[in-house]
Amino acid sequence: MTLWSRPSLTRSAPHRAFDEQRKRVKIVVIDDDPNAFPTQKLQADGYTIEAWDFVDSAGLQRLEDGKFDIIILDIKGIADESVSPTGDGIGILERIKSVNPHQAVVAFSGNDYDLSYSRFWKMADDTLVKPVSVIKAKEVLDPLIREQVSIEHYWTSISAMLGSAGVSGRRIRKVERLILASARENSSVGAGQIADAAGKWLKITGAVVALATKIISLWNSHPS
């Protein structure tokens, strides 16, 4: 790095093999039918998958905080009005995307014949129509893992979220330097530090911390 060049997460990020990315990525499948998605087969193939049959308020907080890299989301029977304005997966998807538009969500349903769910399919980053095979599931998951589970993508998400929240370019660069320094030192970054660098406390601070933690973890999983 030369004296005049500005340090950046994306320029400095180390690269890693896909197998390692796949092991590190956290996936959650949310479906009230435990047999609908080939979870066990994919777990046997090295994917890290959690299976939920319902989203409660604690679960929604985890989803909004970006604890999972990829969310595979059903429509019916997985939520009620206490967490979803629409009482189903559409409301959950809307809430997740309103907090972090870059959160990877795969629409997973057998209701592709129903016009009233068109919004669900369009809002998601990709779609899986039931019934789904292991091959089909990998066809959808693997490109998402390659694209989304990377320091570049996490940083793009953070800067987009901060920008949308009205944080200035100068402050965004300050947040970037904070995360880069923490990554190099392999130390954690807290909500207070993020808020301090951003110049204010934000509703999305939790999600930013979660993504920053992923950046630091990815950075240090590949010692240079």
Place this chain on the structure above:
Amino acid sequence: MELPSFVDEIVAPQSPFPLVLADGSLTGGIVVLHSDICRRCGNRRCAAADVPLENAADAGIRVGLCSKGVGVAVLEVGSTELIAIGLLITELSGRYTRGLKKLLESNSVSVDQLSRWRDSIDKFLAKFEASARESVEGSLGMLHDVKTTLATIVRNAEEFVEGLPGDTPDEQLATLPDSGVAMIKATEILYRQFLMMPLLTNPAIASTGRRRVTPVYRVVDGLARTLRLLAKERGLTIRMYGASRNAPRTFDSFVGLPFVLLENAIKYARPGSRINVDVNDEGAGVRVEITSESPHLKAEERERIFARGFRGEAAANVSPHGTGLGLHLATIIALAHGASVTHRCNETLSYVDGVPYCQNTFSFTIHGDRGGS
């Protein structure tokens, strides 16, 4: 629900007032009076923009006199408007000429009467729509249950094949007796057919999700191998030709397009004949042509065969139980990819049991950068 057809077929014949429909035609219960004022009118501008209409006491009704001085009432019904004409509207009686009053007296009506008639139509329409919706929801609910069962069948079929010795699906299937292979292939065909059904009620689903790199030749070849099961039952052979290597990016729905065309070819091909499948590169895209000796289409049928529910006369003779949905579904998928399905015939006719046959070719060209929502 399309209200114009509802009006044409249900409301108009029962109307106590003469009505002007959207296409300008006259209809209604007491059609036009004992005079011919409306019937002879060349203008039919009953409720044009320059006809002064005023809101009646009922918010959904506007009344006035047309350019000929005859009473007009525009009634909001559902999401459309009905225009009742040739009226002597009692609230406006002071504005009529004496002659017209006499002519129209048998069509004397008050705003209250118009309002009550309109309300009864509204109630009927609401019940009609609720009943239609219940019927659709019931069917969709059943469809969901069938899909769940199909998912179980597909999953178990996959697990069964994966448990067989061999490194590839072809090697694994080769260890099974013919009936076992047939069962697995039939499961795949059923699965493909089922995946097409949602397009009928939700065509937009054809362009959802990401586009993926699709080696078209390999996909079409795979479909041909699977559908040989059905072809064999009719004594048909399927031959693959071409040397396409391109892999355009397509939506998941794409596979349905060659599937439907192949399935159609098998359904209608003369028993014992051959179906040729040509897959070649065309620029950055791929052109697929499926040719079979099948019932001849008359010139006037060729445009209509892509419409939902339409079947050519000769094809209907050969296969009376068809639905006329296959080419319609193919068109939906093609459109989602910025493509179209075309047809040509070599016009050299042969006859089988009195039905004319020719070499029909259905084709499309798929590019990776067109179409989508």
